[in-house]
Amino acid sequence: MEKKIIFRMNSPYRDDFRITGFEFGVGEKTVAIVGAMRGDEIQQQYVCAQIVKRLMKIENDGKIDKGCKILVIPNANPFSMNLEKRFWSMDNTDINRMFPGYDKGETTQRIAAALFDTLKNYTYGIQLASFYMPGEFVPHVRMLDTGYQDTADAKFFELPYIYVRKPRPYDSTMLNYNWQIWNTFAFSIYSGLTNQLNTDLAEETIHAIFRFMNSKRIVTDLQRHGYVSEIVTDDNHVVVQSKKAGIYTKLVSANHAVEKGDLLARIIDPYNGDTLDEILSPCKGIVFFAHYRPLVLEDTIIFRIIEVK
Amino acid sequence: MVTEVFSSELPIDERLTIKKNRIKGGNSEKRFCIVTGTHGDELEGQYVCFLLSQFLQEHIDDVDGVIDIYPALNPLGIDSITRGIPNFDLDMNRIFPGDPRGAMAETAANAIYNDLLGAEMVIDIHASNIFLREIPQVRINVKNADLLVPYGKELNVDFIWIHEAATVLESTLAHSLNSVGTPCLVVEMGVGMRITRHYGTSLVNGILQLLKSLGFYRGEVDIENKEQFVSTQGEVEFLNAGCSGVFIPSIDNNQWMKKGEKIGMIVNALEGNVLETVVSPCDGLVFTLRAYPIVYEGSLMARIFKKN
The missing domain is CATH 2.40.50.100 (RNA polymerase II/Efflux pump adaptor protein, barrel-sandwich hybrid domain)
Structure with missing residues (x-):
């Protein structure tokens, strides 16, 4: 495992802003997993922390397939989480509405640009996402209907549902959308909750992500089987x-x-x-x-x- | 006459109501709409609505048509100094034309959109945000430039910025209306949470001039001749902070600068040193200047119009 600082920026009065990534395996950019991008995505952060913990063991056991590199970014916005604010602490902008980013633009555009520069060109992209309304979900894979989505691969998570929805104009600035446009097979995983922690639902999500990586021969880590996913749309x-x-x-x-x-x-x-x-x-x-x-x-x-x- | 455009129940003994004031004179049924307050921290439009409403009612004999004034599209945001709709994550100006079967914010957006449809003209007044101070300007999507630029010039603003089309902007009120044939001009001026009175007065005169040219008003208009710039006459340069710190401007907004002239500095207040001297990258007009002093790397400090 290699711990990397993906983006660093100093602050007038706070500690440096840092986005930390954890790389496992050596080889092609195979799968990138992104956790909290908003300050209230605690469940998403927890899931990623558990994934890092398990990948460390799997890597030590030699069970990451040769030629596969896995990147996990548990938190792309620690400044906001430390203040318990959902969006960027100063101007309330949403990093997940800034992709693909702009490295000469505003602060959150620069953060998004640095993130996307790191995250692009992975074969698979998994984002632990949250919804703009408060509530609980059945854990599911969510995909935007861009024409590039791959619901067949989404079934390897073996979560109960794959929800495919039509993108709205504001979705065009989200990580998932831009991953797809840049030829990464992108999946948003809804782990049930935001701003709360439910370790049972988190476990279900962690199993799902390892099931996917196992099915794709990225890791050898047999998991119990999940569901035969049902594809649903707004209809x-x-x-x-x-x-x-x-x-x-x-x-x-x-x-x-x-x-x-x-x-x-x-x-x-x-x-x-x-x-x-x-x-x-x-x-x-x-x-x-x-x-x-x-x-x-x-x-x-x-x-x-x-x-x- | 004040009427409700949208109303919805809040949990504890309160109704959210979006209102408009209809001022009608003469026999024409043509409609002209002024809207503002989509973002609850933008208040410049409040003064414009007040002045215009007062003026038109005092000069009702010169009015021919319907003038609808909507001063607060986001009343809860204005009340709570919240840019968006409280308890709703999405920016209200990113959910138009709304959804009659959606959540409350989306049904409100849809009601507003439907109420505005079919107007001869809609003016959507914004006031930047709390971070940036803007000179009075009209912003127009390049797709609508041929139709809207002549109207924009009537508004007595200093600058007309024709910007590129972007998918994310397709859910703004202006784009939603323009795309179905209801012309909508977006005005940006001043700074968030404040009222700049002379900007308000100037824009009201511009609105009266446009009302006159569209046949809604036949009285006098007090317009000073000023040079207006259109962005296609040059380029817009963005000046972003190269480091984090406290931005101390050396100039006021709306100044012509020479390349290399000092606009301000970013300082470290703890150690008493200058981190960055901010200079103009070109000869041009500073039409946006940072108002909120704390900056992070990337924070926008100024926009400069460089005339060809």
Whole structure:
């Protein structure tokens, strides 16, 4: 294992900003794994730390295939995590909206440029991603439908779902999108949570990443089998929104099976405790996403259900 | 007449309401819209809305048409000094045209978009951010330059910046409207969290001039002749910090500089030394100057228009 400083920048009053990478194996750029890029991606950081720990052992045991190089960057934005801020500590910009970056541009553009310079040309790119809405997911692989995505390879993670979605204009500045444009097979892995730690869900993600690397003969590290992945798109999702604002009490979680008409959640009047609305499942399916903050606005997307017909 | 454009319930005994003020005179049903406050930390447009609303109501006999003024597209952001919509990660100006079946921010964006569709002209007023101070300027996507530059010149701004198209900008309000045939001009001026009164006054006169040329207003307009520059007459140079520290400018914004002239310095306040002397890379007009002193390597300090 070789520990490398990928990017360093001094700060007026803080310690130097450093992005640290851990390289394993010798040879072609085979797989790059990126953890937290935002300051609240604790789960993502944890997953990467465990991957580094396991790769150290695997490398010592001689079980990284010859000619394969693996790079793990557990955290591309330690400054924000140390302040518990999601985005860049000074100007609130999002590094994951700055790719492919610009080395003569603004600070986060330069960080993205340095990162991308290191991350490009890997055969496979895995990013531990998070969602812009607060909630829990069934762990899954997410891919942008750029025309370059490879859902066949995504099945090697053996996670329950592969979610392929149409890119929106703002997605064009994300790492996943740019990896794909630059011929890296890119996968975003949603490990369930953001800003919290769930070690069981993290283990599931870690197993999935090693399953992938094992299937691709990058490492020899047999894992227990996972799922036969189901490919889903927005057409398979039934979105459930709150009709009322108030205090939200959730009765089901991500990965729960529900029947049409099942009670999913209640919205409670914040003054007198009356039930303002009972959220019923509009279909039979699996809860793919569940909002988890205790307050909801009107029209908040509180569940996404993958319909089972 | 003040009406609601969008309304949604908040968790505890409050409604979020986006409002507009409709000022109507004469018989024409043509519509002209002024919007601002997409970013909650940009307040220059507040003064423009106030002055324009007050003026038009006092001169209603000279108005022919509908003038809709939307001073706060992001009321919660303005209230909480938050650039985006609080509790929503995405920039509001990156989610247009919105989604009627989306989350609250997306339904709000969609309601705003639908309300503006079909206007003769929309002016979207921005105020940079808290980091940079801008001279009054109109920004136009190169795809719309032929149509919009003549209108932009009417707005009495110093500079018209025709910028390249970028995929990420396709979800801005201006792009969403322009792409379906509702012309929209983006104004940038001043600095975040502040009001620069003379910029506001100048822009209001420009808006009145445009209203007059489009037939919405037939009264007098107080416009001073000034030289306007269009970016295609030259190039825009970006000046980014070469190191982290405290930026101390030597000049005010809106100054013509010679190549090599000092714009400022980046200093280390702890050790009392100058880390970088910032000089102009060319002869040109400084139309953007950093307002927030702390800089990191890469922080934008100035933009300079270099005339050919």
